Amino acid sequence: MNQHGMVHRALSPHNILMDQEEHIKLAKFGLYHMTAHGVDVDFPIGYPSYLAPEVIAHGISKPSDHTPSEKPLPSGPKSDVWSLGIILFELCMGRKLFQGLDISERLKFLLTLGCMDDTVTVLAEEHGCLDIIKELPESVISLLKKCLTFHPSKRPTPVELLQDKLFNEVSPLYTPFHKPASLFSSSLRCADLTLPEDISQLCKDANSDYLAERSIEEVYYLWCLAGGDLEKELVNKEIIRSKPPICTLPNFLFEDGESFGQDRDRSSLLDDTTVTLSLCQLRNRLKDVGGEAFYPLLEDDQSNLPQSNSNNELSAAVTLPLIIRERDTEYQLNRIVLFDRLLKAYPYKKNQIWKEARVDIPPLMRGLTWAALLGVEGAIHAKYDAIDKDTPIPTDRQSVLQIEVDIPRCHQYDELLSSPEGHAKFRRVLKAWVVSHPDLVYWQGLDSLCAPFLYLNFNNEALAYACMSAFIPKYLYNFFLKDNSHVIQEYLTVFSQMIAFHDPELSNHLNEIGFIPDLYAIPWFLTMFTHVFPLHKIFHLWDTLLLGNSSFPFCIGVAILQQLRDRLLANGFNECILLFSDLPEIDIERCVRESINLFCWTPKSATYRQHAQPPKQSSDNNGVRNSTPYFSVDSQDTPKTDLVCLHLNSPNHT
Template sequence: MEPRFAGMTFFATSHAGDVCGTNGLPLTPNSITIYGRSQILRTFSHPNLCTYLDIIRGKHERTMIVSEFHAQTLALLQEPLPLLGIVKLCHQTLTALSYINSHDIVHRCLAPDNIMINAKGNVKLFNYGLYYMTGKGSDVSFPIGNPRYMAPEVFLVDSQIASGPKVDVWSLGIILTEQALGVEQLWPELKLAQLMRKVLSLINCNSDTSVFSRIAREHSCWSKYESLPQSLVHLINSCLQLNPLDRPTPKELLEFPIFKEYSFDEYSLAERPDTLVETTHHLNSLPLQELYYLWRLAGGDVQSELKKQGLIRTMPPILSVPRLVLLEGSVLGKRRDQTSLLDLKIIPLSLESLRNRLAPVPVSAYYPLITTKSDVLNDAEECDAADLPLIIRERDTEYQFRRVVLFRRLLEGYPHTKSAIVREARKDIPPLYRGRVWAALLEVEGDIEAHYRETDKETPTHTDRQIEVDIPRCHQYDELLSSRDGHRKFKRVLKAWVERNPQYVYWQGLDSLCAPFIYLNFNNEAMAFACLSAFIPKYLHRFFLKDNSAVIREYLAKFTHVIAFHDPDLSNHLQEIGFIPELFAIPWFLTMFSHVFPLPKILHLWDQLLLGDASFPLYVGLAILQQHRDTLLSSGFNECILLFSDLPEVDIERCLSDSVAFYCCTPRSTTFRQHERCPSKAGLKNKPCHPDLEMSAQTVAELQAESCPRISGADLLDLLDSSKFPRPKVMVIDIRSPELYNVGSAPGSINIPHSRFDLTQEIPQLPSCPEVNILLQNRGKILVVAGQGDSPCAIQIAQIFLRNGLPKVCVLHRGIDVLQLANLLTKPTAI
């Protein structure tokens, strides 16, 4: 199987060690600047451009580029092209140049060896992003371009003046001249200095002698020149106009009549047409991005391949020691490292390892069914790695192949396939499509580009200074986010959010929330902004109000209730030493853990978070505490403060599995918050019920005074439904007087009147009675304390249960009376 992509490498220039920017921080390394700037090239999709697949930053300012590759190039053609071939070559090259010019990019490296020809005989421009990614050549120490094909003005102007699109037109004119005259290469015998003088001498051509005709005479091709059609001569003469002002742009050249005069669509530039074997291999049906992603999983390593071919050579450290280092940092007598010199050799990357790795995969896996079932194609077939830990699944080539192919097809059908995307995302999300899957889970739809484009991101505001201070401190270990382009995108997206949400203010932590979306949608600011705009209302509704104290305090009170519900011993200990969530959990929830975890862990955490509702982060916080439970229980206040001053190591996969388990066994109403955004009516599946069976708002003071959460009547009715839960999951503790209890009570409830509890004790004990024994035997079930209305006794008795270490204790909101609305009260049976 022929290579589909290739690698190349070069070095960026290094900054002096003591140079700082205007903000007082060390300058960003040029290799990181190149890395961030070049990401946009990966989004280009054009039939006449080689796709950029990856940009890799190595050590010592090395940058490695991976791009689509075709073995055939214009330079390797055995014979000059005929007229139809020249016209097709010119038209497709101009089309590609016009496309990159529309993105403010100039090729500057246009030469026959950078014009590849694919198996269908079409032009594919290669290495067209080098001039752009290097900051118009300012970030590297070598000149960009082939002097033989370089326009004269490039040699004449200062190197700091950027070249425009018309330098590529000159280069194309020289290439067309070689093809039209049948010359393999112009001036082949000249050395570099002579070649530059020869190109500059073309300036002396006057109005009577065109550059094209002069070159034809110099190469003894006058008869060939005179036999060329005038339309072609006119085209080449236009490309070789000495004055750049008179030279047309690629877009203008496309309007020349020669392209209407000849029909060249069916002509193939390739010497070797497609073979049946190559086109029928199913790997060729995969997009290049998927192919490269799987190649790396199968053991592909760009750096090792470049090393094998001698492009990366190491020098013994002893040879790099300078003879003299001055106090101010100057280095003298250091041996020049020859390995850092420019070598633009292209190294094809073999796909054999990937092909062998996927050989056992059946053909049906390449085309999974997503809407219909088939007895022939078994779409339920699973890979052996399906039950392995997530970190292993993400590195398993065959498993990721199946997941990537499936998710690509599901995303192509979005929004009609949203339910299938959610179902598959519960298993895991392939990293290659994580950004698009997140957008689907957040229900991002509509013309997000227009919405973002219409948002003012440029006008200075009073928040700009704080944003500029926060960005250089946000996940700067990541090469993308620490690049200049990363900082610029951060600022634009944050300013857009502030502009679109005038009811909110910019709080520190918003930058951390933005980071995962920028990271996953680095080349699509509009998508990053749309995801952020959908994420905050869902999980952080009203958190960014100017006065958000009530919202934060309510959230932390609910977190305290969640801890008490699932782990009464830990809750009692934390309350006893005064280690309350206000001291450690605000950064967790204000940034949804994006401030306290590194990006790889955030991505896995949010994969699960986006599948849950606004209460799910509370269970993530609980799962974090559970991993450090033993340490917390054996520590005092000072030790706990020290422990959480820098969040200790967390097993994120265990954290997620624990949080899902907590979430699934907790009634939804126990985490009800009045500041949470109301779910859309379209998302409500339950039947409407009486308002008194639902939760109602409580003040922050009430929430903080209660140690246990409240449960709604609707949730209790659901738990008591024997058709859903044949084995009871809940036990109701009715604390009313025996007389009221005997009139009517909840099914399966027990009666422990509040009068049996001694509420005057500092640590009240459970009363000695048969009902308490039944209660203890049912430890692990949800224990619902129900009184008469919102009786304070129910809250106090629930706290007694909590202090005695009983888990899953909650209080029935509005008391036992609400069950009368459902006609659920029955005559109790004797114990």
């Protein structure tokens, strides 16, 4: 934790847990970190008996207590070492410290320990357990004294504490935590995988709890789909208490600040009660799902859905609207398990990921799936960490100023992206892109392009940056040059040709009234529609966009115009300007369907651009060319010439 810049600050026995395999787990260690070292909350973080003396002496400080140039000093790793010493002392003594003392007396006693030479002996005498302490091995007493050193400057850090000889004696029992190999790394992700000799036995045990083998993120997501409501659970347990603000005011207040009347509102204080969420409803929803659904075989000729006892029902579910499929618990379980297996086999199963993405992408797996579709590979975290995102560069002053202006306006309706932490992540990712692309510049709209990737990978900035860096050259090649006028103009010209090719009547009308794409389409393509649609629509739109090549955005633009066709044909220039200033509601599912049809009926020559990214000719045996679209009418990815000629000779073409 300390190596990642985190301090627990609330270390206590009831926050040290053990799982069924007797692995030690620390709980509730994020509160101090996520509240800006306690500044953002009105209560002290920690438990009086386990707080380090320097924490008690510092007290609770608010931003108003300090000048702008002075910030409260956060607790360091050594504060946790003191808490650890108290916990170890209690374990040796066999009972809790400071029983019978109120909070103020506990805090005063801890502060007086600074006058003592031997903190361990003083604590033992105070609690009548000096005989027990004397019987402890010398190595244990030495460790306790190190942890309970009053002055933090003399107290060891956790790293230094680990060098104590006591840990050398128990080293065979100590197993360091190894973080699992991430998806985008050179490490083997299945190096420690052990399977039974007969794999078919995996799903034969009727008493097996297959759900327990899934990650906590997957289980919680499915729990919510099955009807779980976390806020409702917390309200029922009285963790969340609502009270009108007027009822929280005191009845009588003196000038010196002393108040009489109502007690302090308990809803504003820390309540660290652990609430256990019941999985009964989720298990009941999944009772008909067989064990084999949790272990799908990744064969090249498999169907679009994993095999299960209710495979017919799942096959029928594919025909349902996407919004219904995304709320179906059983369907999402099957899709999540399948995509999880495929992504763990990436890039070997890249081709199959593309095929399954044509059916749909489970929302929980969307971030990693998009990365796979964009061909993100390699040590992305090392590359991102190597970029200097903090040092100001004189040449990017204009970019920094524009970023600061754009970020607060980007998707303000979303609580995550509009939060202070969201803004900080926006700055880092955008600054990293500007620094690592010296031949390009920041144009207004780049923040909107970053938003979907940052939202899906909020806790993985490196992946958000890698996805954005792969997305831009594929769909917006040279759009962010300092002088991009020739690129934009060519793009809009091709778009005009697309409108004329697919809807001559609408094209003629728009040309007659002078309503050209330059007036409305630049924000569409510069932000790939993220400036036009809210995030939930962008997710569905980009699920399909990422399966097509750089010409697919033209088809999306034409599909949007076709939904507005009747209103555009009936109006003149001024009315069209007003229409696009506040774009009407667009059916995004219909837009996706029509875009695919338009793409399949468009010859490649109609979307040729001189300034497009040169096609990549190389591909591995199991991969897919980045320029190869994955749409078809009759299992063919490229529209046939006779279909194009038939369309050219249709009566509607002029």
